[in-house]
Amino acid sequence: MAHIVELENVSKRFVIHKEKSLKERLLNFRLSQSHKEDFYALRDVSFDISVGESLGLVGHNGSGKSTLLKVIGGILYPTTGVVRRRGRIAALLELGTGFHPDLTGRQNIYLNGSLMGLSRLEIEKHLESIIDFSGIEEFIDTPVKFYSSGMYVRLAFSVAVHSDPDLLIIDEVLAVGDQPFQEKCFERMREFQKQGRTIVLVSHSSEQIKSFCDRVALLHHGELKFVGKTRQGLKMLDELYAAEQR
Numbered sequence: 001m002a003h004i005v006e007l008e009n010v011s012k013r014f015v016i017h018k019e020k021s022l023k024e025r026l027l028n029f030r031l032s033q034s035h036k037e038d039f040y041a042l043r044d045v046s047f048d049i050s051v052g053e054s055l056g057l058v059g060h061n062g063s064g065k066s067t068l069l070k071v072i073g074g075i076l077y078p079t080t081g082v083v084r085r086r087g088r089i090a091a092l093l094e095l096g097t098g099f100h101p102d103l104t105g106r107q108n109i110y111l112n113g114s115l116m117g118l119s120r121l122e123i124e125k126h127l128e129s130i131i132d133f134s135g136i137e138e139f140i141d142t143p144v145k146f147y148s149s150g151m152y153v154r155l156a157f158s159v160a161v162h163s164d165p166d167l168l169i170i171d172e173v174l175a176v177g178d179q180p181f182q183e184k185c186f187e188r189m190r191e192f193q194k195q196g197r198t199i200v201l202v203s204h205s206s207e208q209i210k211s212f213c214d215r216v217a218l219l220h221h222g223e224l225k226f227v228g229k230t231r232q233g234l235k236m237l238d239e240l241y242a243a244e245q246r
């Protein structure tokens, strides 16, 4: 089957700042209070995502899921390794990504839509439908800095699904939407599945992953531990969690 994304030995390094203890400062005869350290959020991750599949990305807090989504979506460059992707991508990442706080909801539809690859004409064509799906027409001319997190997600999801993506990337964000809106989103995502589009979903809800994903990729401390059948991956995730609790 054709691949929409190929990841080859992808690593992502961040530089983190650490406070020195007083002892360390005295022993090193240095007065600076912090030092820099390399931290690998992803290590040597390789796998492919096939056209039309729904892949769940699972792992504990801090395991590298959001970082990997950003690398897949082209928002972050990998430090080493190669990412190949095809088609139009719509990414729903951390709240507020791709939005300007001082602009209104309506203005942000133009901003966000163009970031997702829509022309002004295409945005105008879908404008009413985007506003309608979001269910926040009353606040559409209010600056988004006054939006609740649920309102942000409503607008962001609506723009994303109207951008005609080949690959839809969704980080945890849907969790902040209320139950009826979440159901509406999953309904729309199921339509996407039927149309043969590809979806990558991060969720801490095993039920959501089980009911929605054909396969899962399991990250643990930045390393890919498993890619394959959803039930098997979720079982491994539980085992890793149990091992860490011991």
Ligand SMILES: Nc1ncnc2c1ncn2[C@@H]1O[C@H](COP(=O)(O)OP(=O)(O)OP(=O)(O)O)[C@@H](O)[C@H]1O
Pocket (backbone or CB within 6 Å): 014, 015, 016, 039, 040, 041, 059, 060, 061, 062, 063, 064, 065, 066, 067, 068
């Ligand atoms: N810009 C950054 N600078 C430094 N460290 C970062 C940066 N972004 C992420 N990290 C670190 O990389 C690690 C992985 O973060 P990431 O957000 O990808 O995890 P996650 O699996 O999505 O976690 P969660 O389930 O809690 O959302 C974490 O330790 C995080 O602190």
